[in-house]
Amino acid sequence: MAQDNSSRVTEFILLGLSDRGELQLLFFTLFLLAYTMVLLGNLLIIVTVTTDPKLSSPMYFLLCNLSFIDICYTSVTAPRVLVALLSGHKAIAFEGCMAQLFFLHFMGSSEMFLLTVMAFDRYTAICRPLHYTAIMARRACWALVAACWAGGFIHSIVQTVLMLQLPFCGPNTIHSYFCDVPPIIRLACADTTLTEWLMASNSGLISLGCFLVLVASYALIMAKVWARVSQGNWKALSTCASHVMVITLFFMPCIFTYLRPAGTLPTSKYICVIYTILSPMMNPLIYTLRSSEVKESMWRLWKRCRTF
Template sequence: MKNISNVTEFILLGLTHNEEMQKICFVLFLIFYLIIVLGNLLIVVTIIFSSRLNSPMYFFLSYLSFIDICYSSVTAPKMIADFLVEKKTISFIGCIAQLFGVHFFGCTEIFILTVMAYDRYIAICKPLHYTTIMTKRICGQMVAASWVGGFMHSMVQTLVTTQLPFCGPNEIDHYFCDVHPLLQLACTDTYVVGIIVVANSGMIALSCFLILVVSYIVILVSLKSHSSEGRRKALSTCASHVTVVILFFGPCTFTYIRPSSNFSEDKTVAIFYTVITPMLNPLIYTLRNEEVKNAMRKLWDRKLISSGKTRM
């Protein structure tokens, strides 16, 4: 399809047109974004500098937290800045870059969450083989495959979108550039492209979600043979992961499993997987995990001791 676009920029309509609400949203989402960056950065630093958090579970968790920072940074800073301006514009190149970033980090996070479920399955259902299966090399390969998978998915979404002609209008009823709002602005029939988008995005989200559901059903069944203490610890760890999966996969599946539409609820739903879930992840994984909390306390005590020696 020959690209005959004459649109050089898009106008983002944002979350609300009410000026008072925009001021409130600016403060609220700025706080949310700071929590996302600081909370997830704290988890990454804690896992890197703690000798006790060296299991594959925390290796994957550190990458999940890093991806959450990157994922939110693609959309949140632009959204926050737009609350202070009347005309919310983004260049064509900037829009495509944002589209690529959202799908790259979002899809990578989906694969990392799936890998984390596999890790828990091996740890609980095959504990005697855990160390031989989940080696550092295998874990590294899984993370690398997640990044490659996210990149390939994002490239498909970006390429099919950039091949579309955009002749105007150029108003996007969203707070960031996503594939569905852009399909609605294309001045050509986007039925085939829409099918590709649903097959690419929706099926990845749905298939990974089904894999996660099956893996946790198997885990729950296998827990019957565990001791009460082992069962409690396993359920605590799995509950955190299941909570994150529901918060992230639910809105994602709702958005991408269906064809392009002009649902105004889409941008409200998108808040959950671009802002709310990355913000809650550090709280979910730390409040229910004594090992992470203890590691954070030790790092804090070590910092206080080192700062006290420096002053002396």
């Protein structure tokens, strides 16, 4: 049955994290602090890596790309949330909502692929050190990063096209602070069973597949490091454990959110905070501050800045 254009939804209302007015200032402060930390931390990494020739290894090249993606990924949702909390304006145009959904999945899936590549880089460096230079040559690194972006783009296009095929004639209230597949698909005035399963198999399997590859890679790395513990590799083992912690923090909420049809269980908007804000904020801390090379480079950068 054709949908009447006059009844088509032209905007959505994002309810945000809470309807209680007294919490708006608290959420605004927390989001502003978190977003500022994401921007400053990741920008510092990008500047440090790109200006220090000593950080030219594939690991730091990939880390620099991760920082760039984290900035873009967080910027898809955080500025809009801050404006809404400060002004109270909760409406977002239909086109703007679809654009936010597209870039959210574009950046999010690209980051998943890149984290998987970073785990492969560490596996190669530790488990196959004699072949590391040949496998992770500069051209190969560029190709892997390009593949991450291409994979994220294809995934996001599929999600967005599937969403645009659905009719929306009301209601238009989204019980979240950003536009995403699970809360929006519930508003479609049509049978969405097939679309939900297609989206779950797309987003959910990507999240689960990347996570399993990451866990397998780090398990092999930790087994290799554990065999050399007597040689003083406790720091490497601790670093691997911290990496596993941060990827678990990023992937588990995504798997819970996307690896099921959207209508089966409600998705907590507070869980979404973990992978949209908290995880990008922790990446600079986990991946850099535990590295003596990065800390020394940051110190050299600080001394150079003081001379100007």
